[in-house]
Amino acid sequence: MAEINTDQKQKGGEKGLVKKGKKMSTRIDMTPMVDLAFLLLTFFLLATTFIKPQVMNLILPEKNQDNSNQPKVNEKNVMSIVLEGDNKVYWYIGLTNAQVNETNYADTGLRKVVQEQSKANEKLTILIKPADASTYENLVTTLDEMAINNIQKYVLDEYRDEDKALIQGFTGGVRTAGGNS
Amino acid sequence: MAKIKMKRHIPTIDMTPMVDLGFLLVTFFMMTTQFQPSELATITTPRATAQTKLPEANNATVVVSKDNRVFFRMDGTKNLKTLGEKLNSKYNLGMTESDIEKFSHKSGFGLDLRGMKQFLSLTETQQKNTAMSGIPVDDDNNNNQLADWIIYARIANPDVRLVVKGDKETNYPVIKKVTDTLVRCNVNKFYLITDTKENTNS
Numbered sequence A: 001m002a003e004i005n006t007d008q009k010q011k012g013g014e015k016g017l018v019k020k021g022k023k024m025s026t027r028i029d030m031t032p033m034v035d036l037a038f039l040l041l042t043f044f045l046l047a048t049t050f051i052k053p054q055v056m057n058l059i060l061p062e063k064n065q066d067n068s069n070q071p072k073v074n075e076k077n078v079m080s081i082v083l084e085g086d087n088k089v090y091w092y093i094g095l096t097n098a099q100v101n102e103t104n105y106a107d108t109g110l111r112k113v114v115q116e117q118s119k120a121n122e123k124l125t126i127l128i129k130p131a132d133a134s135t136y137e138n139l140v141t142t143l144d145e146m147a148i149n150n151i152q153k154y155v156l157d158e159y160r161d162e163d164k165a166l167i168q169g170f171t172g173g174v175r176t177a178g179g180n181s
Numbered sequence B: 001m002a003k004i005k006m007k008r009h010i011p012t013i014d015m016t017p018m019v020d021l022g023f024l025l026v027t028f029f030m031m032t033t034q035f036q037p038s039e040l041a042t043i044t045t046p047r048a049t050a051q052t053k054l055p056e057a058n059n060a061t062v063v064v065s066k067d068n069r070v071f072f073r074m075d076g077t078k079n080l081k082t083l084g085e086k087l088n089s090k091y092n093l094g095m096t097e098s099d100i101e102k103f104s105h106k107s108g109f110g111l112d113l114r115g116m117k118q119f120l121s122l123t124e125t126q127q128k129n130t131a132m133s134g135i136p137v138d139d140d141n142n143n144n145q146l147a148d149w150i151i152y153a154r155i156a157n158p159d160v161r162l163v164v165k166g167d168k169e170t171n172y173p174v175i176k177k178v179t180d181t182l183v184r185c186n187v188n189k190f191y192l193i194t195d196t197k198e199n200t201n202s
Helices: A002-015 A031-047 A110-120 A136-148 A161-171 B016-032 B077-091 B097-103 B113-120 B124-129 B145-156 B172-184
Strands: A054-059 A078-084 A088-093 A101-103 A125-130 A154-156 B059-064 B070-074 B161-166 B189-196
Touching: A031 B016, A054 A136, A078 A110, A078 A136, A078 A161, A088 A110, A088 A161, A101 A110, A110 A136, A125 A136, A136 A154, A136 B172, A136 B189, B059 B145, B059 B172, B070 B077, B070 B145, B077 B097, B077 B113, B077 B145, B097 B113, B145 B172, B161 B172
Parallel strands: A078 A125, A125 A154, B059 B161, B161 B189
Antiparallel strands: A054 B189, A078 A088, A088 A101, B059 B070
16 A cells, blocks of 8 residues: 555656545445444344343241241231132131131232231231142242232241141131131 | 536445444443353243342352253353362262363253263253253252252352242242252242233232
8 A cells, every 4th residue: 555655646746746646545335344243233132131030039937946936926917828729819817717718819809808908907917828739820929919019027838737627618618617707 | 607517426424433333332242242041941930010130140040840840050150160069079970170161161950960970971962952850859868959059059159149930830849849948058038030010000
């Protein structure tokens, strides 16, 4: 390039004219480069993991070997939500002679129940008891309802024989005695 | 009157700023891109209204598939290398330096540790075709390897965030095994990956 330039200058000098020789255009066709740049851009745009997954917090209590230290709660302030198979949900207050109610995961079901019960009793603690037949989705939906209704006091509990007996009593068509209706 | 000669317009635009911007963006995306790790299993996460976003780095994910298999995934090649070394010495896997190197480039694991060395010796395609049986989470037979994965992952990266990604159809007992294992490893706070759902509550 440099050589060519000096050549041109000399030519101009020889002719003794002010008018410069035809300048070589310094422009380069950038189209292919732009093409490539945008191709790469598109590729990286698409390859980027745009969607960060959404997460829900779950805090579980430590496994306590010593049961004597556990806080005692009045059973009237305890609401159990039992998650059963086939997307069935049962709930009851207390444990002795509890009246079992059935509900569902719809907005008008579990959410309404939780809303009403937590409004009626400020000290309410909710125990979530997923049965073995329930699915992960059931659990997440229930936990989500807790978040939606701003329930602070809830525990992921175990499904025990007492609960099983209650549910069986309910589904068997026999209302447990003493249930206030 | 003399004719005014119209100056001919050459229809070119200066593309330099556009190219500048183009390459700036390319550079940006090249630097920030994290490629999506290959799917270990098809997971449909349950829907919830949670809005919290999971940060990109320092995650260790326990993936639970529909057919009750458990996988483990962690980011950071360096962390995985430490994890591999620890697991190697704990289980006497006999993995060589190059095995651990291979281990550190894997995006996820879902098999019994005793089969790890053999798995790593396979080629990429063979590995893809190998059916992953899942990490044993069996407390009864004293074969809870997931616990060791979690413990050593936390040693390798103390800032690690434990995430559970479960399929919505997973049976609860498997999830319980996983959460119990997490609690046993003193991980009381962890995250559940969910899908978006509009909050219809007004």
